[in-house]
Amino acid sequence: MSTFAVVLAGGSGTRFWPASRRDHPKQLLALGPKDDTSLIAATVRRLGGICPPERILISTGARLLESTRQALPELPRDAFLGEPVARNTAPCIAWATQCVARRDPEATLMVLPSDHHIGDEEAFRATLERAIGSAETGPITTIGIQPTRPETGYGYIEAADSVGEGVLRVERFVEKPDRTRAERFMRSGRHFWNSGMFFFRAQGMLSAIERHLPELHRGLTALERAAAEGADAERAEILRFFETAPAVSIDYGVMEKEASLNVVPASFGWSDLGSWHSAWELAQRDPHDNALDPSCLALESSGNLVMDLRTDTARRVIAAVGVEGLCVVATDDALLVIPRERAQDVRLVVDALRERGRDDLL
């Protein structure tokens, strides 16, 4: 009864433009405060002691396969599952679960995002072990993050009674709340942020998919058959599987329909790093609250994030004078200037560039 990890690395978000690009998305960036490791490499590193490299799978887009492999040179080539087309999380988790079940029908899986930051890795690993323990008893199990602010941008998990030490039954999933409800949730002690991490027995997930997403399950059956015929047949069937799969999230397609789920509440300095503002929050800052790369100079300025991702920075400089609360991010081909509190509006730039046909900058 082995434990496998599936790291979801299909994202090609635009929130960290110009650092993130279609071919170099957020999980490949080093946005953490302490080191220059990519978020995905940090995610895999955190599994040390929990899950050996040969039991880690990386689910990513086919076009990101090579760059993702390069970010994780310690993993074997067949650790990487490339989705030929993006179809949200249910199809890729279904496929990964089937791959694991083929190797060990009794396996337990944990599914983890590749682009989050974890402040306390010891606490994180303790939580993983508790969640794996819960999943091994049967129910799909999630990690619920103890809210630290009345966040309206996340979904919440409402917990019911305890079913074991540090494990609660899930009462229901709650969509992004308004401010008033978010404040109530924060005080309730029973509402947790949906971390997007979940744990399940392979067979349990395959049955759940059969119950809630029968069309997807038929695709899995065809895939199983093709795999038995050889690599070429399997490759062709993977393409068909994704092309015909419903583009549905595992949360909506399976989790919210399951009768019995568990949640493990946790606090381990979690951040989903949703914008340049979060990167500033996590970053090491000078006494004026500036988060600066070494090639940056901030004079009479405070609360800024200045990130220099250009090549050859030793020869270059970014100088800010008399500015407050700005994010300034430079790459070789692009420069972004945006107030920290509007960081989520980076998408406006991406939209404008797309409209102008500047795909070279996306």
Next chain:
Amino acid sequence: MSTFAVVLAGGSGTRFWPASRRDHPKQLLALGPKDDTSLIAATVRRLGGICPPERILISTGARLLESTRQALPELPRDAFLGEPVARNTAPCIAWATQCVARRDPEATLMVLPSDHHIGDEEAFRATLERAIGSAETGPITTIGIQPTRPETGYGYIEAADSVGEGVLRVERFVEKPDRTRAERFMRSGRHFWNSGMFFFRAQGMLSAIERHLPELHRGLTALERAAAEGADAERAEILRFFETAPAVSIDYGVMEKEASLNVVPASFGWSDLGSWHSAWELAQRDPHDNALDPSCLALESSGNLVMDLRTDTARRVIAAVGVEGLCVVATDDALLVIPRERAQDVRLVVDALRERGRDDLL
């Protein structure tokens, strides 16, 4: 009795960093609103019809000789006078005056800055002709700009009675005033901004130098003697002349000591382009008051100057979102972000870079 122009191009200011550098100062930049001509080329172009190319001299620093020549390919090689060391304006004007007097002892000179902007070139040329006419009657003549705001950053010229059409006697020079006095000056009708443009007969200036700066005049005499001995002797003496010359401005050393001076009041859309803020003021702006280079994108932003001086801008972008009143200037090796109203503080960056030994960026 011919008219010569001496264009002063010795400046190596820091106010337009990172566009301006020690080896590429402001006068070599294209900061005007209408074209991509350098300020110095626009200065020479404005003299068309007033002064033929062979009677234009360019006074610059020896280290700037080649780049200045490149900016003015229409001028002959010997039009360029290179000061071996910078010694403020009196020595270089003295030298240029002597050079002109050697060619035509009866000549009249106009001395013009190389790095100003003139909005109305026709009015400008009419003013030049009036000032030349005044100088030909004897007195050193200046142009006084009609104040359009209570500026505290300029010196003023106080005018007395009229001595001819559009020509007034100078009562005195006034140092940079405080705000209250500047407001009074603006209302008085008798106070004008010192434009740094002046007009004189060669012999008149040489006599004035002899009276007020006798040491400098002795240097001129030695220079004259050496020039008669040949090019090598002259070159050696030029070096000695500048090394031993007093570093004094022509205003302080000569003008303010002269008993009789004239001033020609004028309004021709003058700007000394003192900072990035002035460049924004002059620039063509979009309906949101942004002055943008074509490679720049300003979304929900207003009142910004975004200047992209990087190479290969067709491949690049600068994106500003939700910012107001900023100057953003990018070169290949440097990026400046500063509020427009603090544009004069660019010097803080230059100072900081010098302190850090980053001469490569100055």
